[in-house]
Amino acid sequence: MLLLPRLLKRFVRQGRLTVITPDDKRHVFGPGPGxxxxxxxxxxxPAVTVRFSDDKIEREIFLNPELALAEGYMDGRVNFEDGSTIHDLLSLFWLQRKEMRKHPLQKAIRNIRLRIRRFRMHNPLGVAGKKVKHHYDIPTDFYRLWLDETMTYSCAYWHSPEVGLEAAQKAKLRHIAAKLKIEPGMTVLDIGSGWGELAIYLAKACGAKVTGLNVSPDQMAAAQKRAEAAGVGGSVTFINKDYRELTGSFDRVVSVGMMEHVGVAHYLEYFEKIRDLLTPDGIALVHCIGRVGPPGFTGPFFDKYIFPGGYAPAMSEVFAAVEQTGLWSSDCEFWRRHYHWTLAAWRQRFLAKREEVVGMMGERFARMWEFYLSACEISFDIGGDMVFQLLLGPHKSAVPVIRDYITENEKALEAQGF
Structure with a gap:
């Protein structure tokens, strides 16, 4: 190795990284685990042992660490020995990634990505739907292998890590319904409705008439079947449209895990549309992944393989758009640990079904999802990612001035078996 050692000597200040090159030589970096x-x-x-199958991978990782490492692992050119895993390597990376960012080449690459981020996140009508389908038109049976019974593919709401994934997902549905103060007969728009669990819950628990909006035909069809099986087919309707194409008026608008796909150049358009779809006394709830730090960009692996055009915004970007709409921000809640616990549960469930995943989707796909789930779990644990829930309305009295009503509504829903 010629290029990579210069970077790794500066990078690995804690733990130990052993790289085995194609000639079977071992190159050791770092003082050891601790x-x-x-x-x-x-x-x-941790102490991590990684084996490179060819000489080219060293240069590729030096020039583009995240993407080249992910692709090297997906293609079987990067493998692990001595009981190490991709999760261990990504943990080692995250614990000292600031050191890597100090390298002049890595600084230059980051600056370039920041400058082109608006181009990468340009999601006009037609294009946005194609990008979302990239992730959500994967067969539903794949997600069914490792998601819980609610088929909820967004951050759960954990009172503690011990409650379990399904209970935490049901608590999230209850929390959202409580915040929105939904009464029987109210009309609700669910933007980006997934497999329909939130729409089903709001119809059953609150007596709402729910319209689910989804640009993934496969996901929408599965959601409609689930609503009918739950006995609320007459109260829940799913529509295959981009949110910008919808007209009408709703008492409540909810958007969970969808704003990440909007793109920073479209935030004002997104919040203006939410405003225009609300009744004069309506309430909207936006649930989204955010970043603690200043504006940034989506990593190259996630942009290419997982969420093309996706982005987790800085709060400065969110409120810069909201303040231009005339909407009142009635409440903003930050979930700091919740997605870490959710992703940890997903990753363990995924690994337990890994052989079935390989049989269904192939080894390369399974490795890609291992990398994705590990990177996300670690980022929400020790990185700068979190989840926020924002309540919006046309006027300042849309919700009670004290947050106690949320807890009261949650207890009432739970007492009713919801």
Missing amino acids: AILFAGQNKTA
Whole structure:
């Protein structure tokens, strides 16, 4: 190896990384595994052993670490020994990624990505739907292997890590319904309705008339079947449209895990559409992944393979758009640990079904999803990602001035078996 050692010597200050090259030589970086304090948490910097199958992968990782490492692992050119895993390597990376960012070449690459991010996140009508389908038109049976019974593919709401995934997902549905103060007969628009669990819940628990909006035909068809099986087929309707194409007026608008696909250049358009779809005394809830730091960009692996055109916004970008719409921000809640626990549960469930995933989708796809779930779990644990829920309305009295009503509504729904 010629290029990579210069980077790794600066990078691996905690833990140990052993790289085995195609000639079977071992190159060791770092002092060894050990406990460290990172971002206020006690963590262990692991010892990781990785094997490169060819000489080209070294140069590729030096020039584009995240994407080349992911593709190398997906293609079987990067493998692990001594009990190490891709999760271990990504943990080692995240615990000291600031060191890698200091390298002049990596700084230059980041600056370029920041400058072209609006181009990468340009999601006009027609294009946006195609990008979303890239992720959500994967066969529903694949997701069914490792999601919980609610088929909810967004951050759960955990009272503690011990409650379990399904209970946490049901608590999330209850929390959203409680915030929105939905009464029987109200009309609700669910933008980006997934497999329909939230729409089904709002119809059953609150007596709402729900319209689900989804640009993925396969997901929408599965959601309609689930609504009919749940006995609320007459109260829930799913429409295959982009949110910008919809007209009408709704008492409540909810958007869970959809704003990530909007693109920073379209935020004003997104919030203006939500405003225009609300009744004068309506309430909207936006649930979205966000970043604690300033505006950034989507990593190259996620942009290419997972969420093309997707982006988790800085709060400064969110409120810069909201403040131009005339909408009142009635409440903003930050979920700091919740997605870490959700992703940890998903990854363990995925690994338990890995052989079935390979049989259904192939080894390369399984490795891609291992990388994706591991990277996300670690980022929400020790990185700068979180989830926020924003309540919006046309006027300042849309919701009670004290948040106690949320807890009261949650208890009432739970007492009714919801």
